Amino acid sequence: MKAARVEKLISAIDIGSSKVSALIVGQTDSGELLVLGTGQRESRGVTRGCIADVEQAELSVRYAVEQAERIAGLNIDRVWVGMSSGGFDSLLAPVEIELGGDRITQEDVDELLQAGRANIQTCGKMALHVQPTLYSLDGVGGVANPVGLHADRLGVDVHVVLADQSPIRNMDMTVRAAHLDVESLVVGPVATGLACLTLEERELGVALVEFGAAVTNVSVFIGGMLVGLETIQKGASDITDDIASTFGIRRAQAERLKCFHGSALTSPRDHQEVLDIGPDENGIEAGSNAPRITKAQLNAVVCQRVDAIVTEIAQALKTLGFSGPSGHQVVLTGGGAELKGAAEHMQGALGRTVRIGRPSGLTSIPEAHSGPAFSTLVGLIHYAASERVDLKSGYDLRVEQMGGTMPGLIERIKRAVRENF
Secondary structure: OOOOOEEEEEEEEEEOOOEEEEEEEEEEOOOOEEEEEEEEEEOOOEEOOEEOOHHHHHHHHHHHHHHHHHHHOOOOOEEEEEEOOOOOEEEEEEEEEEOOOOEOOHHHHHHHHHHHHHOOOOOOOEEEEEEEEEEEEOOEEEEOOOOOOEOOEEEEEEEEEEEOHHHHHHHHHHHHHOOOEEEEEEEHHHHHHHHHOOHHHHHHOEEEEEEOOOOEEEEEEEOOEEEEEEEEOOOHHHHHHHHHHHHOOOHHHHHHHHHHHOEOOOOHHHHHOEOOOOOOOOOOOOOOOOOOOEHHHHHHHHHHHHHHHHHHHHHHHHHOOOOOOOOOOEEEEOHHHHOEOHHHHHHHHHOOOEEEOOOOOOEOOOHHHOOHHHHHHHHHHHHHHHOOOOOOOOOOOOOOOOOOOHHHHHHHHHHHHHHHO
């Protein structure tokens, strides 16, 4: 059988609070996405998803990329970069032009998109994504390609994702310090949704919860696109910190206990099992003065923090209008989704079906990089390969403050979500 020929290289970096991961993929002539190299490094200089120390973060990026390059046997110079935090806002900017019943041409579509681009109100933020959704003819939506059809009015809703300027600039500066050009900065949930949500889920309506190390992003998809986003400044590392402070042990020991023995579900048998604390980050074993910790005590701490985070997730879903019928499910992904019982705990608390979202769609991806913790990284590859229409020029599109129309747009999108949920 003739081997598939790689026609295009796609490289991505996900800079998170606990790890920096890199992925090099080759897109073949048949459209297959073939993993060529992967890399990972403990994240340093990143706090709650934002760059806090450029020099430290740049070293983490450099190490992860060099590891991926060695495995792939090639060097890269351009990357797609994921962002998990930065004051995100998601809104729709509707725009419509009059045609007088004429047949729609590509020039009409270009004029409409230009009008949509000019209609964006950022209120001092920076636009990371400016993408047209389905078109409407005389107020009737759902049209993928209007060219060649007749209409009196041609309209489109432009989907915009905004972020604060400083986190964007700091992320860009960090990647460029590692001698890499930034192809584009991509908001985490936009990429993650492509990796672990089905097309039908995105069309019919679903909530995506990215339970990261230090940040939890809650987003809602409907009509094939992200329509709302809330960020919670808490994550799985807060569970680790709670364990360390409660029992007076090192963070490395607390992380080990959480990963190997922690659970968001409790059992009467947990009282009978005494846990081995294990060595600290220097390999030194716990001495005779080490605390005696039962699995029940450990999971009481875990459940208390998970309860607090799930309460904030429920409030975020309510804010986004994701209420009403419980038929719409929640997809849980991110490194925190690997905590035992996390999905079951959330399902009971939210009263909705919750499933674990794992990335898919790549060939030959190592098992170590195929779990929920790598959903954003894989999603960046899908985003790059999809060649979506984006109306921004790079990611530096910035519209000066032009009045207070954003609240009205946000209210319209929330009302649309409520009508569907």
